[in-house]
Each structure stands twice: as C-alpha cells, then as structure tokens.
Amino acid sequence: MEPHLHYPPAADLRRLLRFEPQSGAIWLGERRMVLLHTAALSALRRDLITSVGTEHTRRLLTRMGYASGTHDAGFASKTRGDRSLEEMFLVGPQLHMLEGAARVTPLHLKMDAATGQFEGEFRWDDSWEAHAHRLAYGVVDEPACWILLGYASGYTSAFMGKLILFKETRCGACGDDHCHIVGKPIDDWPDGDAYRPYFEEHSLLDKMDALSQQVEALKTTLEPATSGGMLIGNSPAFQHAHDLMKRAARTQVTVLLTGETGVGKERFARALHEHSDRAGGPFVAVNCAALPAELIEAELFGVEKGAYTGAHAARAGRFERADGGTLFLDEVGDLPLPAQAKLLRVLQDSEIERLGAESPRKVNVRMVTATNVNLDEAVAQGRFRRDLLYRLNVYPIRIPPLRERSTDIEPLARHLLARFTALHNKRLGGIGERALQALMHHDWPGNVRELENLVERGVILAAQGGSVELEHLFPNQPQDRHEGVDPQGRLARIVPADHDALCARIVDSGVPIEQLEAQVLALAVERCGGNLSGASRLLGLTRPQLAYRLKRQQTDEPAD
Structure with a gap:
C-alpha cells in the first residue's frame, strides 16, 4: 500500500447507516437497504446460471452491482466534500466494506479529476461472492466477483464522470487466497469494447426510459381536457x-x-x-x-x-x-x-x-x-x-383529505414529478426511497396542494440526472436519531455530528451539569419573556416539567 493511502475515519459513513426497528427499515443515507442472507444470494446466482447461462447471469449481476455503486457515489461529495480527492474517493471502498462485500485494501491510486485520468488497484479479502461461487462450483477458471466488480466500476465511473472498467486479476473463486482488481478508463483496455454492454450508462434502456418520461409529461399537459385534471387515486x-x-x-x-x-x-x-x-x-x-x-x-x-x-x-x-x-x-x-x-x-x-x-x-x-x-x-x-x-x-x-388516502400519495407524487420535470426542463431518476417514506408519513395539513408544492420544490432543488431526495422536499427538517453502527460494528444510538461537537465542548468546559441545566433553563425563560409555556416548548418539555425543574433549582440554591 502506498504510504499516502490510508482510510479516513469512518464515523461519517457509519452515521449514514441507520436502523429503524419501529418501521422495519434500514437506511444508507437516503437509500433504503435490506439485509440478505448470502445463502439466498448464492441460490439466486445458481438459479440464474441454470436458467439463462453464465454469460447472461454475469451481465445481470454486473449491472446490479453497477447500479449499487452509482448510487453510493452520491455520498462521496455529501460526506467529504471538503476533503482531498482521494479521501472523497475512498468513501466507495469504505462503504463497500460497511455493506459487507469484502475487506478492501487500496494498493495503488492515481487520479486527476481535470483530465479524467484514473489508475487503481485494490485487494479484496473475504469476498462473499468468491466464497459463494466456489462453494457452488468448486475452483473455477474465470473470476466470479461479478456484483463486486460492477460496484467498483459503477462507483468509480459516477465519481470520475467517465466509464471506468475494473477487472479481476486474481479471484478467490479461482483458488487464490484473495482477490485483486485493477481499474482504468475503458478505452485504456485493449478489449474494453467487449465490456461496454455491461456498464454503458446511456444504453437503449436508458434512452427508452427518458422517452417514456417525456411521453408521460406530455400526457399530463393534455389531461385536463380529457379527465378534468389530476384525479389520481385508487384508495x-x-x-x-x-x-x-x-x-x-x-x-x-x-x-x-x-x-x-x-x-x-x-x-x-x-x-x-x-x-x-x-x-x-x-x-x-x-x-x-x-x-x-x-x-x-x-x-x-x-x-x-x-x-x-x-x-x-x-x-x-x-x-x-x-x-x-x-x-x-x-x-x-x-x-x-x-x-x-x-x-x-x-x-x-x-x-x-x-x-x-x-x-x-x-x-x-x-x-x-x-x-x-x-x-x-x-x-x-x-x-x-x-x-x-x-x-x-x-x-x-x-x-377525502390526503391523510385518509395514503396509498394515493406515491402515484400522485410520481405524476407531479413527471409534470414538473417537463415544466422545468429537468431529467431526474425519480423520488428517493427516504423521500417517499417521508411523504407517506407526513400529516398533509395542506393536502394535495401541499404535495404539489413540495414536489415542484424538490424538482427545482434536485441536481440534473439525480433524484428528488428528502432534503429537497423538507430542507429544514431536522434529522432524527437512529440506531447506527459504532466503530466496533455494534448497534448503537447515533447522534448528529453537530450534537457530538456540542457535547464535547460542554465536557471540555468543566461546567457542572447542574449549573449548566440552570443556565439553560434561565436562558429559555429569558428568551420567552418569562412565559413558561413558551420556554417549555422551546426546551421540548411540558410546562409542569419545566416548573418542577425550576423549583428544584431554587430549592437546591444555598442559603445566604
């Protein structure tokens, strides 16, 4: 490993992974995740190979990994936009490990964003995919980490803005003790054209999807003349x-x-x-x-x-x-x-x-x-x-109000997305899963009109080619605390980074917690002009709770 190549601390990435046991959801940033048994994925590989053959299975699984890597690339600038280019890029390998793909060791990395130059070599230990393929078929002659290679290619291509092809030069499925991958622009590989169908971003399917979105948008402009407007719903x-x-x-x-x-x-x-x-x-x-x-x-x-x-x-x-x-x-x-x-x-x-x-x-x-x-x-x-x-x-x-027809929220939102992408000349990949969940759980005091305004704002704020995410719909909404992963890999309560910094400053100040509480209570009451109801709302307490704490503070004061 080159001397300057080392992983930055992964606390910022662990915060992206959040568990919500009460809703049955796992989130990586704005993307919903699921835990899958490797045995189930292995069975899927075997069934696909039996059904459609090795080559088509490889194509499908590679594109699956490619899509996953493309999505993860969006986290690089969000989490480490103020870091060096290499530290930003290493978000991908660290996320790959966090997601359980393999232990990734960077061996060589040379990249230039201005010229699009990229050279990368990585070592994979304990690749689940190589292990699964070897269990099913024994030692094989060809590398078999198709999903993992697709991820590396998709992540790097999205990060660099050009198609980067990774190949395996060693693979655990071939009997090696680890996997070794090499990546560079597809045009730098002598046989690169043979791999384009696996990764091409602007494929026929993408073009068909873009045309389909344009047709749907045009249909929405004709809809009022035939159906009286946006009457959508099956509830x-x-x-x-x-x-x-x-x-x-x-x-x-x-x-x-x-x-x-x-x-x-x-x-x-x-x-x-x-x-x-x-x-x-x-x-x-x-x-x-x-x-x-x-x-x-x-x-x-x-x-x-x-x-x-x-x-x-x-x-x-x-x-x-x-x-x-x-x-x-x-x-x-x-x-x-x-x-x-x-x-x-x-x-x-x-x-x-x-x-x-x-x-x-x-x-x-x-x-x-x-x-x-x-x-x-x-x-x-x-x-x-x-x-x-x-x-x-x-x-x-x-x-009925929108809260009584929650099953109609998603189709309404997608209909509005098509209309506003056409109106504002945007091409977007849809509405993110986290954003959709937020729409489903919103109480909608403004009903369909409020949904219309939120989606239009989301379309305007979303980046061209991206998706409408939670922060685009509710830019001022605070992030809730969730179950996350601590440095030892255990489930733990994760708080926002600014909360961590605040707590650190409090501890470093040496102010006793009782004195700190008294100061916070007094400040809240002062800001609300002595109104205890307003101060209690400011502190997230009930009025009786605030009154009790203030009385306790007065009781604990030493006599003159």
Whole structure:
C-alpha cells in the first residue's frame, strides 16, 4: 500500500447507516437497504446460471452491482466534500466494506479529476461472492466477483464522470487466497469494447426510459381536457368520491363539494364538467372568498351602465359568461347574505338580474359549489341561509383529505414529478426511497396542494440526472436519531455530528451539569419573556416539567 493511502475515519459513513426497528427499515443515507442472507444470494446466482447461462447471469449481476455503486457515489461529495480527492474517493471502498462485500485494501491510486485520468488497484479479502461461487462450483477458471466488480466500476465511473472498467486479476473463486482488481478508463483496455454492454450508462434502456418520461409529461399537459385534471387515486375513499362525481356528471343536479383546503375541489368540479353534456360549453370558476363583499354581486350577476359611480359600461357577470356550461362557486360559505338571496333566485328560476337592471335575464347554467366550512354551523350562527343550503346540498360529495388516502400519495407524487420535470426542463431518476417514506408519513395539513408544492420544490432543488431526495422536499427538517453502527460494528444510538461537537465542548468546559441545566433553563425563560409555556416548548418539555425543574433549582440554591 502506498504510504499516502490510508482510510479516513469512518464515523461519517457509519452515521449514514441507520436502523429503524419501529418501521422495519434500514437506511444508507437516503437509500433504503435490506439485509440478505448470502445463502439466498448464492441460490439466486445458481438459479440464474441454470436458467439463462453464465454469460447472461454475469451481465445481470454486473449491472446490479453497477447500479449499487452509482448510487453510493452520491455520498462521496455529501460526506467529504471538503476533503482531498482521494479521501472523497475512498468513501466507495469504505462503504463497500460497511455493506459487507469484502475487506478492501487500496494498493495503488492515481487520479486527476481535470483530465479524467484514473489508475487503481485494490485487494479484496473475504469476498462473499468468491466464497459463494466456489462453494457452488468448486475452483473455477474465470473470476466470479461479478456484483463486486460492477460496484467498483459503477462507483468509480459516477465519481470520475467517465466509464471506468475494473477487472479481476486474481479471484478467490479461482483458488487464490484473495482477490485483486485493477481499474482504468475503458478505452485504456485493449478489449474494453467487449465490456461496454455491461456498464454503458446511456444504453437503449436508458434512452427508452427518458422517452417514456417525456411521453408521460406530455400526457399530463393534455389531461385536463380529457379527465378534468389530476384525479389520481385508487384508495377506497377517493374512489367513492370519484364514483359519486361520475354518476352526477350526466345529470343536471346541483353538486356541493366539501372537504379541507387543498383536497382538489376545483379539479373535481372540472372533471364533473368534462364528463357532462355541457363539456363543450364554458367552465367558469369563482372564488367567493377572494372577492370583496361590495363587488361580489356585480362580479356574479353583472352590472348595467350607470348602476353605480364608475359603471361606465354594461358588463356581464360570471353567470352570463358560464351560460351553456358550468359555474363553479368555491368557498360559497363566504358569500354575504344579500348575494345568497340572489343566488337562491337563480337556483329557483334560472334567472339573474344585473345591478341596475329593470328586468331579469334567463341563464342556462349548471351550478357546482364547494366549501371547506360546516354550512350547518354557519346556518345556526345566522351566516348562511337555510333555504339556500337546502338548494345547494341536493347532491353532496365529500372529497377525502390526503391523510385518509395514503396509498394515493406515491402515484400522485410520481405524476407531479413527471409534470414538473417537463415544466422545468429537468431529467431526474425519480423520488428517493427516504423521500417517499417521508411523504407517506407526513400529516398533509395542506393536502394535495401541499404535495404539489413540495414536489415542484424538490424538482427545482434536485441536481440534473439525480433524484428528488428528502432534503429537497423538507430542507429544514431536522434529522432524527437512529440506531447506527459504532466503530466496533455494534448497534448503537447515533447522534448528529453537530450534537457530538456540542457535547464535547460542554465536557471540555468543566461546567457542572447542574449549573449548566440552570443556565439553560434561565436562558429559555429569558428568551420567552418569562412565559413558561413558551420556554417549555422551546426546551421540548411540558410546562409542569419545566416548573418542577425550576423549583428544584431554587430549592437546591444555598442559603445566604
């Protein structure tokens, strides 16, 4: 081993490996991992060789390792972006060991990021793959660490930005006491072209995947004209609401859409319009809460010239503009009482009367309304007319919040990803597993609208060619503590590095823990202006817990 080649401490990499027994997940950074029995992997190798032959099996397993190495390359700059190029690169061999592949010893490493030059030699001891192949087939003539070679090639290629091919010059499957690998750019190998199908990044499958993403993105731009917008979901609650919408679409019944803010009430209204006999007519949407009370009647019913100061010309209202089609009144519960009376007349007589007009006008409008407030409570409080509620509530449809349809979160997120990658001219590999899990466990107070905003932000923040990861969706979310691996390889509680540094400074200060606690409590109370409830929230305590600690501090103070 060259004198300057040595592994940096691996604490930063051990922190990447986190165990979550409560959720049944193991994470390496943002990638979900699984523990597999080597016996199971050995059985898979044997079955593949028997089924498709040695050459195709080698191709499949090499590409499997290549994909794994490519993913791990992303951790190099994240964990050691401030280190030397070699220390950054050695993340790969250290991760390979951490993942249980083999004991990796660097023998020679020469690399230049500017020119793309790379020469590397490594020794593998206790390769699980060589051991498994030798157990199944005895001593063989050809090296057999296909997954491990794929990993080394994938990691180095992604790190260097060009295709690097590793070969085994010695292998435990061939009877050697260890494996030895050599890597350099594929063009520097005389037979490099024969190995390109194993590793080529821009293969036909990649191109097909890129075209598929573009087609899906284009389909999303056409979707509103055919299906009324982004109505995606297979959960029972969503399907029930969708079925009610489809049943009402071909009728003329007045529909009342209810649900929390952001659940997609306008999308349901548009879908109802598109599936109705009025699809060829206009769809006019009005947010009643966004219109000033003094202008809402003029906006809805129109105004005649001279009806009030500033009305220099006659103007049609939203009802007239929606004639022959559908009028969607969102937040109808915020309509003032005078406008409610006029709305009731429209529902009863299909007539509107412009402000300042002397005669009514007939309109042919399908009415769809929506609200996120309880209209029964509004009636009881005198804010909403009971007779209007009876007219609107003929056919109610409750749209479920996103937290009640968790199985729809992933397909919705992928649909949004396709739309926003096309909109922002990005090509991404998808949404990371850790990010998907965070989406599944979020409580979604903003519902589908919040999901839409998160995915668009993630697409913008993610690097071209990468994936949308947890930090792109929730950039301000603190990292939780998890089970990790200590330097001896044992499971242990792992805390963030900045917490470790803080604890070290506290210990080095020599301040007694009782005095430190008193100072922290006093500072929290001072920052909250003496408000114990605010101080307790700041410290992550309940108010009684904080009061008890403060009282104990006063009791422990020495008498004068």
